[in-house]
Amino acid sequence: MLEEYDFRNDTVNPDLKIELKPQIQAQPYQEESLSKMFGTGRARSGIIVLPCGAGKSLVGVSAACRKSCLCLIATSAVSVDQWTEQLKFWSTIQEDEVCRFTADDKEDLHRNAGIVVTTYNMVAFGGIRSKESEKLIEEIRNREWGLLIMDEVHVVPAQVFRKVISITKSHCKLGLTATLVREDHRISDLNFLIGPKLYETNWLDLVKCGFIVNVQCTEVRCPMTKEFMEEACEFPIRYHEQQRGHKIIVFSDKLFALTEYAIKLHKPMIYGATCHDDRKIVLDKFENSTDVNTVFLSKVGDNSIDIPEANVIIQISSHAGSRRQEAQRLGRVLRAKDRPHGQVAVGKEEYNAFFYSLVSTDTEEMYYSTKRQQFLVEQGYSFKIPTNLPPADSGPDLSYSRRDEQMALLHKVMTARDDKVGSELLEDADDITNSQRGVKSKVRLRVHPSDMLCSKSDLPRACTKYVLYQQLHH
Template identity: 55%
Template sequence: MGPPKKFRKYDSKAGSDRSGKKKKVEEDVTIDLVEDDNGENAGVPGAAMQDAEKNDQVPEDEFGAKDYRSQMELKPDNTSRPLWVAPNGHIFLESFSPVYKHAHDFLIAIAEPVSRPQHIHEYKLTAYSLYAAVSVGLQTNDIVEYLQRLSKCAVPAGIIEFIQLCTLSYGKVKLVLKHNRYLVESKHVEVLQKLLKDPVIQQCRLRRDGDEELLASALPNKPTTALASKPGEEKPANGAVPEDISQFYQQLDKDDEEDETTDITAKNSAVAFEVDPDKIEVIQKRCIELEYPLLAEYDFRNDTINPDINIDLKPTAVLRPYQEKSLRKMFGNGRARSGVIVLPCGAGKSLVGVTAVCTVRKRALVLCNSGVSVEQWKQQFKCWSTADDSMICRFTSEAKDKPMGAGILITTYSMITHGQRRSWEAEQTMKWLQAQEWGVVVLDEVHTIPAKMFRRVLTIVHSHAKLGLTATLLREDDKIADLNFLIGPKLYEANWLELQAHGYIARVQCAEVWCPMMPEFYREYLVQKINKRMLLYVMNPSKFRACQFLVRYHERRGDKTIVFSDNVFALRHYAVKMNKPYIYGPTSQNERIQILQNFKFNPKVNTIFVSKVADTSFDLPEANVLIQISSHGGSRRQEAQRLGRILRAKKGALAEEYNAFFYTLVSQDTLEMAYSRKRQRFLVNQGYSYKVITELKGMDQEPDMFYGTREEQGMLLQQVLAASETDCEEEREGVAGSAGGAARRAGGSLASLAGADDALYLEHRRSYNKHPLFKKFRY
């Protein structure tokens, strides 16, 4: 991710001028940034328009890097200080500093991580990251003072001004649900009076008979049982730590403990006004535009309207330190804050979600993105909590349990947003679901929520608190910032390499295998259209042979291997040719479960082929090898999600040795190489490195390898050229678990019909002329 770009002041009259088509080169440059190119600024705080580097006019050195030596004078004891704060809002942290533990936890709360390799970490201050800092209890003065203490040089005045601008108004207004009434609450009377002068908010306000201008919002000072540090939890080392940093850090810890044991609003200290539940979304948008974003909190301990559910964690459920820390961010003040927790794949996001449900102890809704994930979440609840089958209800296309009496409902995004006709049973379940007040909604793979269809879930389901879980808080369409409004701020984000070093996730060797294009394939690649080109470099015989060799090599080692392909034509061809099971969109739920169970427990099934339906929520802890033969363009998120399929900690493996292997097979001199570079950016920023392999030793001596002769390669080329346009396309989203799909048109040509390119005769694809009487009988 490059340096932050200049934000432009929004002008509603000029919005249409910026809504034109983007150039292709611009997409490549701005892919990581939240831009304003489409003129849609609804729900964006004014502070987000401010530019942290407005005065960042500095000379460059001979290498083109910014030279701050003349502007940033080092402190005398700079060697004991761990970070630099640059005038452009970027912060650079020394991971080898004795104060690293202090600084890392602080920076995670106030800034967005940009790049975290082994020795130097880069963070970036943004309006939304500072909003998140205030939402977890940090004050403006604390942020500025601690940055001053940690920095090797004085914090630039422009950065201090930016922090004050972004934080002074945040956290002053809260949205609380009490006794089934939505209240906009604040300790600052003047703030609420200012909001009530806005005509949009006036329309959202709900008045009842006898209500005063502002309601008193009294809360008892009731001690909470929020998660606290265990005695054996690692504490920061004090050796070589400056005394001012150590004292200030202890003061912050003390403040956090006070927040955890005392409610944040003293009795009779807050005032509020009631709003219409149907206009919650409108008032949230408007308050953000007025730079008073509503902090969504749920006072679940004092909720006497919604019944408690009988659920607790089992004694065997032991939280890891980073899981406890993430949950303390959510429940630190005795209420449930809505927000997003980011943990690597395989790091125990499910246990975090189960613990959150057990803490709130109200009706819970869990939203997943596939039927397989629904089954896995049910098993996670039964594994870690006291919930049994009678408490858990599944609502999918193939499993519709009766919801009456259930306290936990697990379903998919597509089931909730389905707009077509439903069965009578599904319709009754939907009516029951919409009539409930859910205590907490757990949104698995929350990065899918900004999609136009899935974000409708939040208007259909009424909930008190929302917890988003994901490993990759990024999207290629720049809509990830919408989560700040749709769900809430980012509460916590873990460091991948730190978890790997402590053995919480597997130690992975990433490799990029270069496969030369065969001359005949490359000749056709240069003249074909884009879709056919993609199929040609995926079906490259060299890539097939490399995949076959790696599968055999790791099977001999006793490894469990997953092979990914976005292209279904290639997926079926590879799997059938190697005689391996495969899973893709139309595969039924029962068949998927049967294949996955065999992969987990059958020693004879060590390799499976899967399409993009397995990118997320497929829990396969036994897998330790992943081979990628086809992918979705330059998607960084997909690369990280696929790596997550093998990130589960391996039993009996040494932390110092590689115990998982991630191969990406790339056809040389094709567009696939450019895509591969883009895909790797997120993982490289997390500290991973890719090893380039140009030759697989031993492949030439491997017996019975396919496509070793020119004749076999020529026959494969003919099959690829004969493939229809539909075969050339990647699998589309939304077909998971369905046996059929919408009607589609098959591509072809007259030459194909005549057999000039050895294609199959395609006349059977055309509909026959039938008598009108028989058109009703379709099979």
């Protein structure tokens, strides 16, 4: 039996006077997903699975327009801002009817506020709160919510985040995600925490209809030399920036690699300790400035951050064998770009997006890369493995192409502290077993993102991939 909420006959909870704007038209697959939730005239609790960039936020807003008080849980303060903007863009909600509850924004939950947008961490936090936070969390606990929307619901089985279910009282729960997978086999816990899967669509089916872009996936295998390894990241950055005019995201789980390359290339970066205001500055410049075409992200960019301008993903470091992370990162470039009406992104059509995953040969990365790609392969994607990237004649242009540069960087890694060469671990990262985890990083880098923003004339010519540090450290 599915848990159902008879919202039409609910006379206790007040209706939220909100509806979709007249010009907003949901796509057929979005309408179908909503029919699975509301098809009986009542609201069913459960999970809707749609690819990144396919409009999960519109599905969530449409569900909110059906009935009363809404509590929306997101994964980060950046996604809270984005959800708030989406609510205002898609619906007729008024400014004073939305309340944000994050570490930086603790807006008063007044009588008119029928929607609260917050994060899992803010609700599930078990430590000592400020008076302001304690007052707000008590109001959230005591209020009876008509609908609880949980974005990136795959994180909910985590030991910390599942507390959100017991803290909030709601008649109906809707989980949204693009990747209903975890590596710790806890994904089945969502059946009793939220409800069953109500709807899922295949990614390539939406590609064929032009709803999301067609992505060319490439695994770049980086051979190791005796002391070091060949660099393979600069060529796609230079090619896509200078010849295609694309926007590029470079992902790295390793903070050492993230900061080393971002600083050397004078590119902005975002990682766990980057404050909310600095994240907004970087993302705004990436979106609106032609001077900033590449941004470096740690795993904080895996979920919920909406960057529709991005065309290219380059992954230089990843989280062991996480299928979810691989798919979520590819999803950062899936949102459909403007194209002539009726034109579909196929083959080498100019609106294609590109995903590069850099893998060190003769290391455990080879095993993990195959495991990580399983989810995407099941969706119908395939990975090219080029043999000439970067081209043989591009070596002298690369950073660390000289032996003295290689040895200097190698020495820097070998002498770095454990907390600087480990992986950045976040609260939702426990879907990988402890044996696969890195060192929990406590590094607090004193590099302001705006210090790395540069004009096109200042763009350096080099980029590199370096993944040997962990093996060398061991």
